[in-house]
Amino acid sequence: MDIVKGDPMDILGLFMIAGVFITISIVLDLYRAFSGPTVFDRVIAVSVIGTKTAVIIPLIGFLFERPGLFIDISLSYALLNFVGTLIVAKYLERGELWSPYL
Amino acid sequence: MESLPIVSAILVFGGTFFMVVGSIGLIRLPDFYARLHAAGKPDTLGEILIVLGLILYDPFSLITVKLFFLSFFILVANPTATHAVAMAAYKRGLVPWRRDQE
Amino acid sequence: MNRRNILIFKFFILFAFWVLLSLWVLDPNYPGKFDALHIVKGLIASIIVVYLLRDLILHGEKIHIKFLRAIPYVVWELWQIVLANIDVAYRVLHPKMPINPLIVEFYVPYKGDMTKTWLANSITLTPGTITILVDDQRFIVHALDKSFADPLLIDQTMQKKLMHVFMEGDYDSSS
Numbered sequence: 001m002d003i004v005k006g007d008p009m010d011i012l013g014l015f016m017i018a019g020v021f022i023t024i025s026i027v028l029d030l031y032r033a034f035s036g037p038t039v040f041d042r043v044i045a046v047s048v049i050g051t052k053t054a055v056i057i058p059l060i061g062f063l064f065e066r067p068g069l070f071i072d073i074s075l076s077y078a079l080l081n082f083v084g085t086l087i088v089a090k091y092l093e094r095g096e097l098w099s100p101y102l
Numbered sequence: 103m104e105s106l107p108i109v110s111a112i113l114v115f116g117g118t119f120f121m122v123v124g125s126i127g128l129i130r131l132p133d134f135y136a137r138l139h140a141a142g143k144p145d146t147l148g149e150i151l152i153v154l155g156l157i158l159y160d161p162f163s164l165i166t167v168k169l170f171f172l173s174f175f176i177l178v179a180n181p182t183a184t185h186a187v188a189m190a191a192y193k194r195g196l197v198p199w200r201r202d203q204e
Numbered sequence: 205m206n207r208r209n210i211l212i213f214k215f216f217i218l219f220a221f222w223v224l225l226s227l228w229v230l231d232p233n234y235p236g237k238f239d240a241l242h243i244v245k246g247l248i249a250s251i252i253v254v255y256l257l258r259d260l261i262l263h264g265e266k267i268h269i270k271f272l273r274a275i276p277y278v279v280w281e282l283w284q285i286v287l288a289n290i291d292v293a294y295r296v297l298h299p300k301m302p303i304n305p306l307i308v309e310f311y312v313p314y315k316g317d318m319t320k321t322w323l324a325n326s327i328t329l330t331p332g333t334i335t336i337l338v339d340d341q342r343f344i345v346h347a348l349d350k351s352f353a354d355p356l357l358i359d360q361t362m363q364k365k366l367m368h369v370f371m372e373g374d375y376d377s378s379s
Contacts, residue, residue: 011107011108011110011111011159014111014114014115015111015114018114018115018117018118018152021118021121021122022118022121022122024122025121025122025124025125026125028122028125028126028128028129029125029128031129032128032129032137036134038134038191038196040134040187040190040191040196041134041137043187044128044134044137044138044141044142044184044187045128045141047141047183047187048124048125048128048141048145051145051146051149051176051180052121052145052149054149054172054176055117055148055149055152055153055176058153058156058169058172059114059152059156062156062159062160067156067160067165068164068165071165071168071169071172072168074172075168075171075172075175078172078175078176078179079175082175082179082182082183085183085186085187086182086183086186089183089186089187089189089190090186090190092187092190092191092194093189093190093193093194119293120289120293123289123292123293123296123297126296126297127292127296130296131296131303133305135305135334135336135346136303136305136348138334138346139292139332139334139348140292140296142328142334143285143288143289143292143328143329144289144292144293146285146329147285147286147288147289148289167224178325181324181325181328181329182325184328184334185324185325185328185334185335185336188334188335188336188346189336189337192336192337192344193337198305198306198307198346199305200304200305200306
């Protein structure tokens with residue numbers, strides 16, 4: 001399938017370097033997820049890791065030259081990450097997810 | 103256009119730079135609310151730049167539409183998640199750091 | 205827009221999304237499927253989603269959006285995002301890290317929920333400010349430095365622009 005324009009080896013190599021840098025930044029965020037002094041630091045670190053994952057998956061899809069396979073996964077994961085962060089924030093704010101008295 | 107992969111690579115590297123800046127800020131900043139600044143904003147912009155670079159790599163296909171929806175969703179969802187966590191922390195009494203009370 | 209029209213509008217948006225994703229005949233690599241089965245599936249899925257989430261957004265309040273005015277606002281907003289992040293990158297990478305955080309509080313005269321939502325999102329995406337609490341015309345905002353809080357407190361450019369987009373000000377001068 002010939003979907004690339006230009007010299008494929010150079011640009012895909014650059015994508016791979018960019019992916020390595022994003023992975024390094026994910027590891028740096030993991031440091032904050034482990035050692036955040038409050039629980040809110042950990043929640044925001046996990047949300048940031050989720051966004052970076054959702055953007056590194058299409059990049060890997062282009063590296064494998066089958067991007068159509070990976071983009072749906074990345075869209076679903078971005079949604080999942082967002083909803084998960086909202087649920088954890090709601091629980092931390094109220095102490096419960098829904099009130100049993102309503 | 104011949105130079106389209108080069109523009110795409112520049113955008114992807116710009117986005118990677120912002121993501122690395124965001125994770126460095128997540129480590130360096132002294133307080134939870136300041137870390138929200140460093141986590142939410144460069145992450146969103148870096149993600150939009152990377153997705154824009156991937157769109158320009160292979161334009162006018164189904165992938166373009168899906169990537170566009172991914173970037174639009176993250177553009178709206180990241181500030182909302184940031185605000186949700188900040189509101190939870192504020193209602194739980196987390197006090198922000200000020201420079202004059204070392 | 206009363207409530208029934210809003211539900212029909214939401215249904216059409218969802219169905220258009222489904223059709224757009226299932227039909228794409230420009231690219232020979234990813235042929236779309238556009239037969240009767242997929243259209244029926246799209247209709248059923250859109251109806252189910254609109255029915256389950258009928259109370260969630262756009263409650264049926266009167267919303268006055270001029271879409272033609274919203275587009276320059278969104279373009280201005282995207283430019284503010286780029287400026288924001290260049291400034292945050294400078295402050296983070298600087299060895300002395302010149303930040304001086306403070307919390308400000310102000311009141312807005314908006315009545316609609318959507319306007320307050322747009323304002324809260326815009327404040328979070330703008331240089332150096334994050335919305336912390338929105339409580340029925342009261343906004344609490346955390347700013348990284350005093351120079352970031354001044355455009356919100358003193359100039360109020362963003363509030364005025366949103367008042368222009370959503371026609372929240374005096375209704376007589378809307379044209």
